[in-house]
Amino acid sequence: MKIIVCIKQVPDTKGGVKFNPDGTLDRGAMLAIMNPDDKAGLEAALRLKDQYGAEVTVLTMGLPKAADVLREAIAMGADKGILVTDRVLGGADTWATSTTIAGAIRNLEYDLIITGRQAIDGDTAQVGPQIAEHLQIPVISYAQDIQIDGDKVIVQRQYDDRYHVLEAQMPCLITALSELNDPRYMTPGGIFDACAAEITTWGRADLKDVDDSNLGLKGSPTKIAKASDKVRKGAGEKIVPESPEEAVAYIVGKFKEKHIV
Amino acid sequence: MNLEEYKGVYVFAQQVDNEISGIAYELLGKGKELAAKLETEVVAVLIGYQVKGLADKLAEYGADKVIVVDDPELEVYRTEPYAHALASVINQYKPDIVLVGATAIGRDLGPTVSARVATGLTADCTVLEIGDFPLNPIPGQEQKHNQLLMTRPAFGGNTIATIACPDNRPQMATVRPGVMQKIDPIVGAKAVVEEYNPGFTPNSRYVTIKEVVKAVSDTVDIMDAKVLVSGGRGVGSPENFRILEDLAEVLGGTVSCSRAVVDSGWKPKDLQVGQTGKTVRPQIYFAIGISGAIQHVAGMEESDIIVAINKDEDAPIFDVADYGVVGDLNKIVPQLTAALKTAMAEK
Numbered sequence: 054m055k056i057i058v059c060i061k062q063v064p065d066t067k068g069g070v071k072f073n074p075d076g077t078l079d080r081g082a083m084l085a086i087m088n089p090d091d092k093a094g095l096e097a098a099l100r101l102k103d104q105y106g107a108e109v110t111v112l113t114m115g116l117p118k119a120a121d122v123l124r125e126a127i128a129m130g131a132d133k134g135i136l137v138t139d140r141v142l143g144g145a146d147t148w149a150t151s152t153t154i155a156g157a158i159r160n161l162e163y164d165l166i167i168t169g170r171q172a173i174d175g176d177t178a179q180v181g182p183q184i185a186e187h188l189q190i191p192v193i194s195y196a197q198d199i200q201i202d203g204d205k206v207i208v209q210r211q212y213d214d215r216y217h218v219l220e221a222q223m224p225c226l227i228t229a230l231s232e233l234n235d236p237r238y239m240t241p242g243g244i245f246d247a248c249a250a251e252i253t254t255w256g257r258a259d260l261k262d263v264d265d266s267n268l269g270l271k272g273s274p275t276k277i278a279k280a281s282d283k284v285r286k287g288a289g290e291k292i293v294p295e296s297p298e299e300a301v302a303y304i305v306g307k308f309k310e311k312h313i314v
Numbered sequence: 315m316n317l318e319e320y321k322g323v324y325v326f327a328q329q330v331d332n333e334i335s336g337i338a339y340e341l342l343g344k345g346k347e348l349a350a351k352l353e354t355e356v357v358a359v360l361i362g363y364q365v366k367g368l369a370d371k372l373a374e375y376g377a378d379k380v381i382v383v384d385d386p387e388l389e390v391y392r393t394e395p396y397a398h399a400l401a402s403v404i405n406q407y408k409p410d411i412v413l414v415g416a417t418a419i420g421r422d423l424g425p426t427v428s429a430r431v432a433t434g435l436t437a438d439c440t441v442l443e444i445g446d447f448p449l450n451p452i453p454g455q456e457q458k459h460n461q462l463l464m465t466r467p468a469f470g471g472n473t474i475a476t477i478a479c480p481d482n483r484p485q486m487a488t489v490r491p492g493v494m495q496k497i498d499p500i501v502g503a504k505a506v507v508e509e510y511n512p513g514f515t516p517n518s519r520y521v522t523i524k525e526v527v528k529a530v531s532d533t534v535d536i537m538d539a540k541v542l543v544s545g546g547r548g549v550g551s552p553e554n555f556r557i558l559e560d561l562a563e564v565l566g567g568t569v570s571c572s573r574a575v576v577d578s579g580w581k582p583k584d585l586q587v588g589q590t591g592k593t594v595r596p597q598i599y600f601a602i603g604i605s606g607a608i609q610h611v612a613g614m615e616e617s618d619i620i621v622a623i624n625k626d627e628d629a630p631i632f633d634v635a636d637y638g639v640v641g642d643l644n645k646i647v648p649q650l651t652a653a654l655k656t657a658m659a660e661k
Contacts, residue, residue, distance in 0.1 A: 066470035066608070147425065148434055174469055176589065177437035179425035182393070186429035191519040192393055194422040207524070212330075212418045214584065217390070218525035222518045274434030274482040278449050278463060280475040289620075291638035293627065297645040301653045304621060307637050311619065313598065314657040 054107040056098045057161060059154060059168040060091040060126060062119040066173050087122040090169025094229035096236040097199050098167050099130045105201055108132050110161065114142065114153055120252050128239035128247035139256040144270030151183030152267045156260030158188060165206060166226040170195055181228035191221045194228045320483035323349040324409035326400060327358040327372055328419055334368055337415030339375040339496035341489060344442055345413055346376040346497065351444040352410065352460055355379055361399045363389040373505035376497050380505045387514040390526065391419050394519040397426040402512035404431050409484045411462050416488035424488045434479040435486040440493050441465035447478035471589055471612030492537045492593040536585055541567025542596045544587055545575060548603020548624060548643060552580040558602060561651045564658065570594065572604045588613035602643050606631025623647065
């Protein structure tokens with residue numbers, strides 16, 4: 054079985070967000086990590102590899118330094134890494150990104166493509182389903198469990214108040230939730246392999262069956278009209294009471310002012 | 315692509331188990347407003363099996379027209395037949411704008427359909443307006459009018475971006491549930507109902523549903539609550555949520571929680587407030603033992619009154635709280651419950 058896992062390098066928003074003095078986001082001060090949902094997708098692929106035997110290829114699109122997440126993935130147990138990087142691909146929205154990744158994947162053999170549900174920088178959840186659409190294969194989003202049965206894949210697909218057990222013919226694309234599993238750590242041997250591993254680098258010329266008009270900033274149907282730091286509602290009052298009684302009196306007093314009680 | 319051909323604001327009227335989801339009414343409310351600005355109509359696209367009877371309900375919430383795609387293949391949501399249905403409606407009717415709820419269904423359907431009809435899609439929008447693109451004239455670049463301007467938080471709620479889709483149609487957005495306002499229903503309103511079936515031929519992209527497992531839950535939807543008593547990791551244990559439940563009960567409210575609490579397995583996911591949970595805007599929101607990560611704040615900052623109780627004086631939750639109290643929740647919350655109980659009794 055051949056599995057492709059699409060991963061993205063993202064700034065870590067979880068461990069404290071850093072701002073520049075002018076209030077803009079200080080991306081340089083934030084760690085670059087493998088997107089959490091993607092890591093769960095990778096772990097799912099590695100478990101399928103452990104269970105059924107599989108070749109796991111990790112693929113990312115980004116700046117040259119995104120090779121770091123490919124090496125991390127190899128250190129966890131992935132077999133090969135492919136970096137898609139090219140200046141003409143920059144500034145892509147989800148349409149142009151999915152077109153690019155589909156163009157790269159057309160060069161590869163696969164039974165399963167796994168992506169994370171969404172990346173913590175964009176939070177769109179669009180690229181996975183859009184890759185499936187470009188490749189004309191079935192998509193199952195929001196996977197919380199993945200099993201293989203012959204040439205079929207059986208997936209628990211999460212919804213708000215239920216889940217569906219779905220069966221799809223492979224090849225198929227699955228988007229993974231972080232809840233799917235706890236990703237393994239890199240192993241010392243894996244880290245050794247990862248340092249030695251050769252990362253395949255592809256540019257625009259390596260993309261199959263894609264038109265220039267669908268790539269990069271120019272090929273993106275959505276355009277940014279305005280971007281700004283979020284203006285937050287200002288802080289109200291804060292008290293440091295001497296006693297719980299004082300705290301309670303304060304809150305009840307405010308509620309009486311507002312006619313809540 | 316002749317952009318002038320595309321007219322009307324279309325709304326995907328999500329239904330589950332032949333019951334219309336709240337987001338459909340919210341989208342109709344916003345859609346009606348956008349349609350008024352564009353001097354056009356708002357159309358609900360109702361997809362399912364034996365769902366025609368729901369059309370009147372959509373009319374009451376503002377739909378001028380309802381397009382019904384009814385087929386046995388559409389009985390339970392699956393990506394492929396639903397994407398085929400919505401994409402076919404778009405190709406047939408050529409809408410200017412298509413709005414889809416950013417639900418677990420819409421965030422699957424939206425990207426599939428937008429890729430199929432080769433247009434842009436903006437995810438998880440919180441503000442939709444009609445305006446110019448570019449916002450201000452730029453020499454040498456045509457400024458287009460009557461564009462859909464879609465505003466959304468990104469970067470875990472740290473930044474906000476306004477997006478346009480000037481050269482492709484339809485302009486598509488998924489919209490975050492709980493943000494747009496539905497209209498007061500107009501009892502007895504009728505819409506033009508039109509049936510359209512593009513034909514459904516199962517292929518390898520049709521998945522098989524082997525089982526539907528519904529979560530057993532008797533909790534109220536936190537998005538509908540007027541008072542939310544929300545707890546974070548600082549509550550300490552699942553058992554200790556008891557003191558929050560007591561407070562909620564006195565005020566006729568409901569308990570909700572932060573992501574950390576769900577991740578720890580203390581509370582189910584449907585009670586989670588925040589970027590990856592639900593967006594809430596109750597009249598009173600208590601943040602108890604919640605530090606206030608930006609992802610949490612993104613889901614509750616529109617609440618009318620925010621009360622925060624936290625022992626950490628520097629917790630970011632105090633930056634959005636109307637009334638912040640630094641102290642031990644274990645001592646304050648039970649006493650507050652008792653005091654409010656007395657105050658309510660006096661009323």
